[in-house]
Structures are given as structure tokens and as C-alpha cells.
Amino acid sequence: MTRTVSPMQLLFCIKQTFFVFILQTLIAYYFVFEDLDFNNFQPFTMKQSVIRLIASMLLQITASEELSNAIKVLTFLKRQKVKKQYMQSRYINILIASLHVLTPLSLFTSLVLTLGQTGQFSLIIKNYVTLGFMMTIDNIFTSSLPKEVIQNAQKLNKSGLLKMGPDANTFAALYKRAKRADRDVDEYFIVFMSSLVNLWYFFIQSFQVIVYNYFGAYMCLVAQYVGYRYQVAQEL
Structure with missing residues (x-):
């Protein structure tokens, strides 16, 4: 990468990534900030419930596309076999991919918590449009990246060099690596970090497949029902 792109440009891209993540996360937080008291859940009505759903x-759908792309990158990095001197770059890339995973989930959670406490049709639609736009705002920042970075990414995609290879970091492989470490602290650290990556990957992939894909859209109605029943119980 550094043969065609300078380290300064790479650093700029990394800073842009963190900036976009912080921006999207803050929007998600402050969007639902006024509703964090959870005391304004609306009663069920057919029209509003249909619009919320x-x-x-x-x-x-929008979040699933962003989430799937991030998990694909995370899968590639998780399975990647990297020499010791390049481990730091691998960890940075895994962190960036993880941020990309968390961003759509935070925005979607913000929508789930907000819609159940919104009664007006216009506000329900505005909430969706606003958060939907914020979810894809990283595409706007892509145009500000250096041309060399974009051209290098296009070359890599066309060349087909980046392929999903066999998993070199399974728990069995890491166990064998730990046995061969022979009290090498660096090797133990690599095994430990790779194990954490495996656990994180297993959790987020399981969450997407089991929970998010099947029940994500209905979480809004579930949150509204639970929140409203809790409000009624508190008022009694």
C-alpha cells in the first residue's frame, strides 16, 4: 500500500474514518437524547404502528448493507495470516472495520428508541429520513479521500489479489501457535489478541444472523410495547 500511497495520505484516511465514526455516533446519541428518559412511549394505533414498522x-435494509460490508472486511482480516511485523496494521484495520460495524447498529438503535416515542406521522418519517441519510454519510466523505488512495483501491479490486483464504486464526491454530511460542511474550500477545478478535467476530456475526436479520425491524414495536406497558405500570 505504501508503495503507491504515502504514509501521510494513509494517516489522513484513518483520521477521516474516526471522524466519520464519531460524527455518526454523536448524531445517533443526540438524536435520541431527549427520549432517554423513556417516559413518552406511545399507545398502539394501527396507522402509526404500520408507519413505524x-x-x-x-x-x-440500509443498515444491513453497511453491516454486511463491514463484516466481510472483518472476516477477511480475522482469517488473514500476517507476519509479526505487520500485526499492528492488522489490528488497526480490525478496529476500523469494527467501527464500521458499530455505526449502523447505533443509528438503527437510535431509530428504534425514537420511533416508539414519536406519535406524529411527519416526525416518524423525518426521523427515518434523517437517520437513513446519516447512515450513508461516509459515502460523501469518500470523495474527499486522496485520488491515489481511491485509485489504489480500484486497482486492488480489479486485480483480484484480495481473496478470502482459509482461516489461519482458528482457536485450534492459535492453540498450536501458543504451544510453539516457547515463552515468547510477543507470540502470546498475538495469540491473545487474535482470540479476542475471534470472540468479537463470533458475537457480531451471530448477532447479525440470529437477531438482526430476523427480528431487527420488529424491535421498534417491541420497544414501544414494553416501554408503554412499563409507563402504565409506573402510573398505577
């Missing part, structure tokens, strides 16, 4: 489904 449609908005959740549409945002879930």
Missing part, C-alpha cells in the same frame, strides 16, 4: 424495515 415500514420505517424500521427500510432503515434495516
Whole structure:
């Protein structure tokens, strides 16, 4: 990468990544900030519930695309066999991919918590449009990246050099690596970090497949029902 792109440009790209993540996370937080008291959940009405469900489904589609792309990158990095001197770069890339995983989930969670406490049709639609735009705002920042970075990415994609190879970091492989470490602290650290990556990858992939893909859109109605029943119980 550094043969065609300078370290300064790479550093700029990394800073842009963190900036976009912080921006999207802050938007998700402050968007739902006024509703964090959880005391304004709306009663169920057919029209509003249908609109809430449609908005959740549409945002879930957008979030699923972002989430799937991030998990693909995370899968590649998780399975990657890297020499010791390049481990730091691998960890940075895994961190960036993880941020990309968390961003759509935080925005979708913000929508789930907000819609159940929003009664007006116009506000429900505005909430969806706003968060849907924020979820894809990283595409806007892509145009600000240096041309060399974009051209290098295009060359890599066309060349087909980046392929999903066999998993070199399974727990069995890491166990064998730990046995061969012979009290090498660096090797033990690599095994430990790779084990954490495996656990994180297993958790986020399981969450996407089991929970998010099947029940994500309905979380809005579930949150509204639970929140409203809790409000009623508190008022009694």
C-alpha cells in the first residue's frame, strides 16, 4: 500500500474514518437524547404502528448493507495470516472495520428508541429520513479521500489479489501457535489478541444472523410495547 500511497495520505484516511465514526455516533446519541428518559412511549394505533414498522424495515435494509460490508472486511482480516511485523496494521484495520460495524447498529438503535416515542406521522418519517441519510454519510466523505488512495483501491479490486483464504486464526491454530511460542511474550500477545478478535467476530456475526436479520425491524414495536406497558405500570 505504501508503495503507491504515502504514509501521510494513509494517516489522513484513518483520521477521516474516526471522524466519520464519531460524527455518526454523536448524531445517533443526540438524536435520541431527549427520549432517554423513556417516559413518552406511545399507545398502539394501527396507522402509526404500520408507519413505524415500514420505517424500521427500510432503515434495516440500509443498515444491513453497511453491516454486511463491514463484516466481510472483518472476516477477511480475522482469517488473514500476517507476519509479526505487520500485526499492528492488522489490528488497526480490525478496529476500523469494527467501527464500521458499530455505526449502523447505533443509528438503527437510535431509530428504534425514537420511533416508539414519536406519535406524529411527519416526525416518524423525518426521523427515518434523517437517520437513513446519516447512515450513508461516509459515502460523501469518500470523495474527499486522496485520488491515489481511491485509485489504489480500484486497482486492488480489479486485480483480484484480495481473496478470502482459509482461516489461519482458528482457536485450534492459535492453540498450536501458543504451544510453539516457547515463552515468547510477543507470540502470546498475538495469540491473545487474535482470540479476542475471534470472540468479537463470533458475537457480531451471530448477532447479525440470529437477531438482526430476523427480528431487527420488529424491535421498534417491541420497544414501544414494553416501554408503554412499563409507563402504565409506573402510573398505577
